Amino acid sequence: MPISYIKKCQKINANGKLKEIYLAKVSYNTYVTENTLAEEISKMSTASVADVKLVLAALEDRISFHIAGGDVVKLQTLGAFYPTIRAQAVDNPDMVNQHTIKTKGVRFEPSPAFRERIKQTGVHLADTRVFDAVSHPNTKVEKK
Numbered sequence: 811m812p813i814s815y816i817k818k819c820q821k822i823n824a825n826g827k828l829k830e831i832y833l834a835k836v837s838y839n840t841y842v843t844e845n846t847l848a849e850e851i852s853k854m855s856t857a858s859v860a861d862v863k864l865v866l867a868a869l870e871d872r873i874s875f876h877i878a879g880g881d882v883v884k885l886q887t888l889g890a891f892y893p894t895i896r897a898q899a900v901d902n903p904d905m906v907n908q909h910t911i912k913t914k915g916v917r918f919e920p921s922p923a924f925r926e927r928i929k930q931t932g933v934h935l936a937d938t939r940v941f942d943a944v945s946h947p948n949t950k951v952e953k954k
Contacts, residue, residue, distance in 0.1 A: 812932035
């Protein structure tokens with residue numbers, strides 16, 4: 811199944827002049843939930859939906875535990891999760907402390923097989939219209 815995209819018009823400042831550029835932007839289809847994944851995995855295995863949900867919950871718990879402890883979590887078939895921080899730059903090394911750290915997060919790096927599968931995926935133009943930065947609802951992931 812290909813990845814859908816739309817054409818997006820974006821305004822940028824180029825040498826003091828406002829300029830329009832056009833680029834492809836992913837158009838998300840649907841949100842796949844843990845329930846959907848659990849049902850799909852259950853059909854592929856001998857595990858029940860409840861068992862798969864338990865494993866997914868335990869996996870999230872253990873990954874977040876290790877990331878919070880500064881560990882890199884590497885899953886051979888999926889990829890690696892790295893703890894990240896964003897910090898404010900300061901003029902003096904003595905000023906670098908926990909207060910200069912603005913956000914903490916996690917970065918996912920897919921395994922070689924995962925990366926190759928995505929690389930081999932086709933793309934499909936979902937809509938021939940050109941959208942501005944806010945007019946197409948399926949280009950942003952809703953935080954829930």
